[in-house]
Amino acid sequence: MAATPRGTTPVPPDVRPRLTVLSGPSGVGKSTVVAHMRKEHPEVWLSVSATTRKPRPGEQHGVHYFFVSDDEMDKLIANGELLEWAEFAGNRYGTPRAAVQERLENGEPVLLEIDLQGARLVRESMPEAQLVFLAPPSWEELVRRLTGRGTEPPEVIERRLEAAKIELAAEPEFDTTLVNTSVEDVARELLALVDVV
Numbered sequence: 001m002a003a004t005p006r007g008t009t010p011v012p013p014d015v016r017p018r019l020t021v022l023s024g025p026s027g028v029g030k031s032t033v034v035a036h037m038r039k040e041h042p043e044v045w046l047s048v049s050a051t052t053r054k055p056r057p058g059e060q061h062g063v064h065y066f067f068v069s070d071d072e073m074d075k076l077i078a079n080g081e082l083l084e085w086a087e088f089a090g091n092r093y094g095t096p097r098a099a100v101q102e103r104l105e106n107g108e109p110v111l112l113e114i115d116l117q118g119a120r121l122v123r124e125s126m127p128e129a130q131l132v133f134l135a136p137p138s139w140e141e142l143v144r145r146l147t148g149r150g151t152e153p154p155e156v157i158e159r160r161l162e163a164a165k166i167e168l169a170a171e172p173e174f175d176t177t178l179v180n181t182s183v184e185d186v187a188r189e190l191l192a193l194v195d196v197v
């Protein structure tokens with residue numbers, strides 16, 4: 001039998017906390033679902049991404065995103081400080097590596113809310129990650145939500161809907177699909193997947 005180092009308890013692989021990636025088309029409701037889940041369960045740790053996008057009204061630096069300049073993003077990328085990054089609808093977004101690694105090393109579950117390109121990169125570098133796809137009840141409802149949010153001008157909505165067609169076609173690449181009909185139901189399902197005890 002293999003020796004166990006003094007003071008450590010081996011964690012069986014099937015209960016080891018996992019990295020969960022939540023993806024889905026822009027406007028499907030990822031942030032809404034995650035916010036609902038974290039209101040009830042603030043212990044679920046969500047990575048805060050860096051982005052070159054300008055803040056929307058009410059968005060706070062360090063809470064919703066780290067809002068960075070193009071130069072700062074160039075440096076984060078060049079220094080290898082991002083676990084993954086992607087360009088989405090004219091802006092760059094990336095996951096700061098250190099905070100994620102620290103949580104995983106402490107055995108804490110980690111949740112990333114990122115786009116399809118990022119999800120694919122995480123799958124390559126961390127095949128043990130579980131990929132969850134959030135799907136809209138219908139295309140019409142997705143358009144309604146993205147437009148109704150009122151945060152982007154029409155040309156940006158068009159870009160995001162073009163990206164959405166590609167993202168919806170990639171659903172079979174994901175381990176699990178949740179359909180966002182009810183925020184409450186999906187938040188409960190996601191909590192179970194994130195495996196917080």
Ligand SMILES: Nc1ncnc2c1ncn2[C@@H]1O[C@H](COP(=O)(O)OP(=O)(O)OP(=O)(O)O)[C@@H](O)[C@H]1O
Nearest residue numbers: 025026027028029030031032145149180181182183
């Ligand atoms: N189940 C739902 N039923 C009706 N409206 C919803 C539902 N979930 C989210 N919404 C609404 O849809 C809009 C888009 O939601 P949200 O901003 O959370 O999407 P997102 O997937 O995070 O988008 P993005 O990828 O662009 O950041 C919001 O106005 C939100 O209130």
Ligand SMILES: Nc1nc2c(ncn2[C@@H]2O[C@H](COP(=O)(O)O)[C@@H](O)[C@H]2O)c(=O)[nH]1
Nearest residue numbers: 049053085086088093094095113114115118
């Ligand atoms: N690849 C990554 N995608 C990310 C990251 N953070 C957010 N996102 C995704 O970008 C789009 C647009 O977001 P928005 O806030 O401008 O509406 C959306 O799909 C996010 O999930 C990241 O670090 N990496």
